[in-house]
Amino acid sequence: MALPNGPVTASSEAEAVLFDLVDVYDRAYEAAAAELSLSPAQACLLGRLDERRGMSALAEELGCDASNITQIVARLEALGLVTREPNPRDRRVRLVTRTPQGDEINHRFAAAFTFARTAVERLSPDEQNQLTALLRKALS
Amino acid sequence: MALPNGPVTASSEAEAVLFDLVDVYDRAYEAAAAELSLSPAQACLLGRLDERRGMSALAEELGCDASNITQIVARLEALGLVTREPNPRDRRVRLVTRTPQGDEINHRFAAAFTFARTAVERLSPDEQNQLTALLRKALS
């Protein structure tokens, strides 16, 4: 389990609840990945492959170094969840695609990561809209 | 930068905003730590030392293995931010304490991690209460 990203001292109740949320969310994500023997990074990457993508596109999207993607994709490939095919239109690019097995695992991961969904579902539709509006404002 | 913990597909707008929040929060935490040349785990641990604690207390509080704490504390000690003193009442225990320098760094980290604070401050007091209530309900 990754250590939580807690504030040193919360300056308000809202801030404390925010921290709780982030912590529980991250742990739930990690736990869901672990159920399928994936690391969070692997689960994340697998989830971004609804369309095939080049490695640098993934690196940019995920905000990390390309060589990091190389490693993670290599492990996913070794697990049979992903393939790397050359792009005929630009032979520098290697297109990453989920295998059928990768689709299956990705689907099961989506089912296992219930946290965000069930949290939202504890709220009425009205409350969901309020929450969305408040968070959007807080994030702006 | 750690890869984000995004849901495979968001089932609602609220869920998508939740994910955004977590992602931005985590990145801000990491960036604040990086400003002080700390890893997120180091910043987190340093923040838990307002009172001195034994290693296993820290491990339990943070939800990880004791040997992980040993390592992180060793690095913080090498940086001069923390000391390990034997507990005279139980010589198995090694009490971890922030040094004055550790206090200073911890204080600067708290100042650097503005994300949660400023996000909350974009809301009126009323809205802050609403948000707190909604998140509490969602987390229950």
Next chain:
DNA sequence: ATAGATACTTGAGTCCATCAAGCAATCGTT
């Protein structure tokens, strides 16, 4: 006094992450 629990460390192994260096393919310019 001894057996068992507790606190911590060490060592080995995996993964994530970053940086520097390198190769191959493409692009832009002339």
Next chain:
DNA sequence: AACGATTGCTTGATGGACTCAAGTATCTAT
């Protein structure tokens, strides 16, 4: 068409976080 620069990716090295298994020292309970 050819050259240099850029782009896409990989490799190798390094470091931190994390886990597990094994080990030592101390404490507790009987």
